[in-house]
Amino acid sequence: MTKILSPIVADPPKAGRETSPVPPYPPFSAPTLIELPDTASSQQVVGGMDTNARMQAADWTNPNLTKSADVPAGRVIGSIIGEQAGPTLIVTCGIHGNERAGVLAAKRVLATLERRKSRLKGEIIAISGNLAGMRLGVRYQVRDLNRVWTDARVADVTARAAKPGGRAALDAEDVEQLEMLTEIRAAVARARGPVHLIDCHSTSAQGFPFILFGDTIRQRKFATAIPLPIVMGLEEHLDGVLSAYWSTQGIIAMGVEGGQHDDPGTVDNLEAVMLLGAESAGLFGAGVIIETASAYSMCERKRGDLPHVLEILSRRAITPDDEFVMEPGFANLAHVRAGRRLARDKNGEIRAPKDGFVILPLYQGQGAEGFFWGRELSPARMRLSEALRTMKVDRFLHLLPGIERTMQSKDGKGRTRLMVDTKVAGFYPRDVFHMLGFRRIRNQEAELIVERPPEQTS
Numbered sequence: 001m002t003k004i005l006s007p008i009v010a011d012p013p014k015a016g017r018e019t020s021p022v023p024p025y026p027p028f029s030a031p032t033l034i035e036l037p038d039t040a041s042s043q044q045v046v047g048g049m050d051t052n053a054r055m056q057a058a059d060w061t062n063p064n065l066t067k068s069a070d071v072p073a074g075r076v077i078g079s080i081i082g083e084q085a086g087p088t089l090i091v092t093c094g095i096h097g098n099e100r101a102g103v104l105a106a107k108r109v110l111a112t113l114e115r116r117k118s119r120l121k122g123e124i125i126a127i128s129g130n131l132a133g134m135r136l137g138v139r140y141q142v143r144d145l146n147r148v149w150t151d152a153r154v155a156d157v158t159a160r161a162a163k164p165g166g167r168a169a170l171d172a173e174d175v176e177q178l179e180m181l182t183e184i185r186a187a188v189a190r191a192r193g194p195v196h197l198i199d200c201h202s203t204s205a206q207g208f209p210f211i212l213f214g215d216t217i218r219q220r221k222f223a224t225a226i227p228l229p230i231v232m233g234l235e236e237h238l239d240g241v242l243s244a245y246w247s248t249q250g251i252i253a254m255g256v257e258g259g260q261h262d263d264p265g266t267v268d269n270l271e272a273v274m275l276l277g278a279e280s281a282g283l284f285g286a287g288v289i290i291e292t293a294s295a296y297s298m299c300e301r302k303r304g305d306l307p308h309v310l311e312i313l314s315r316r317a318i319t320p321d322d323e324f325v326m327e328p329g330f331a332n333l334a335h336v337r338a339g340r341r342l343a344r345d346k347n348g349e350i351r352a353p354k355d356g357f358v359i360l361p362l363y364q365g366q367g368a369e370g371f372f373w374g375r376e377l378s379p380a381r382m383r384l385s386e387a388l389r390t391m392k393v394d395r396f397l398h399l400l401p402g403i404e405r406t407m408q409s410k411d412g413k414g415r416t417r418l419m420v421d422t423k424v425a426g427f428y429p430r431d432v433f434h435m436l437g438f439r440r441i442r443n444q445e446a447e448l449i450v451e452r453p454p455e456q457t458s
Helices: 038-042 057-061 101-114 131-136 151-162 172-189 217-224 242-247 264-281 291-303 379-390 393-399 430-435
Strands: 002-005 033-036 076-081 084-093 121-128 195-203 210-213 230-232 252-260 309-317 333-336 341-345 348-351 356-359 369-376 403-407 416-421 440-444 447-452
Touching (some): 131 172, 151 172, 217 252, 379 393, 379 430, 393 416
Parallel strands (some): 084 121
Antiparallel strands (some): 440 447
16 A cells, blocks of 8 residues: 555535634644555555646655755746636745745645636746745845835845846845746736735744734735634734735735644645635635635634634834743733733733733744734624725824824825824824724834725725
8 A cells, every 4th residue: 555645635614613722732733644555656646646747746745844855946836827817816935945835735736726727717826935045944045035025125126136237246035036026026917807915934833823914805805714813913013024015016915824834734724725715816616626625624623712813902022132031831822811921021020911812922032022912803893994994984084183194005006104193193092093904003203103005995
């Protein structure tokens, strides 16, 4: 008998949501072993199917995600273009060189959809991130490739590359970014419908898989079709993130943290998100690809009793001088009660101000955030927020005392930015801005700068 590792295999979806207690580090299921007759051993068989030359089984069934053989040969991992016009789904994988699980998950999904190509509308394309970093097994060489996606940085690297001999002067991550830009822009240019993007990640420690995105109505609709935990507002606290940049360019985008780098279960998680994301984007109808039922059921199990949607309320910014030390034992998404000790710094204990959630506690040596503080976002608040945005209440914010609009989104691109004079308008609760999608809030002396990505209502 030949044993091979399978991708997601269909199992009946369970009604409702599991509510059993979730341990701090939940078990991640290993890929299912399927026994095949020995006569199949002379073929390349993955999940019970023959693969073509482009989908080499050794690339995406090996549970050792550090193998150099798992590195894609080129920038484009693969693509499928349906005969009918429809949406485009761009999947970016390995933007950090030590995060290869997305590459393997993308190969699985492409193999699955290739067999059902006649049912596919539009295009799905998977693009490699930090190729050189993957080959070296490092997160990055010069700079973090997921902190360089700003208007200024994109313009700068494009301009430098356009000069005679300019490409030779680019550093390692400049080259990676330029090549990613080229492929993403090409996919957008040939799109025959709305463009969606999923940016795939993994983490150094075990934890819950979760989704993050810029808070717009269309991005909510795209992401909430997937029953993993969703953390809203996190993307707005990070500068230069790929998914945030492309959302300002009119693309419907989200990021996903799939699990621990080298855990085979992380490949399963990312595969499930890609399949459900393709369905949510409209590349095929609900239930047309049978694996989506199993993917949905698995995501529900992985979420356990965590809320479907959390929102970031605050960020604990730290510096080395703070002598910050996180209390041990918190998962990446952890419910805590009021008064629980969360961390210590040179000023003493840091305790939970009320019941809520600790998100992404810092347990590695370097970082600018000790943790994020959040709460569950109820369906009622989601509906109210969407109603206010549909009514475009934000158009009148600049008429309030102390609020000035300094930037306006146009044609589904660019940000909307407000400047809030805290001396005049300091009593306005931040929750009002959050409800209207202004989750990026920065202090600037006596003013607050609040931003949101384009709502993309068309």
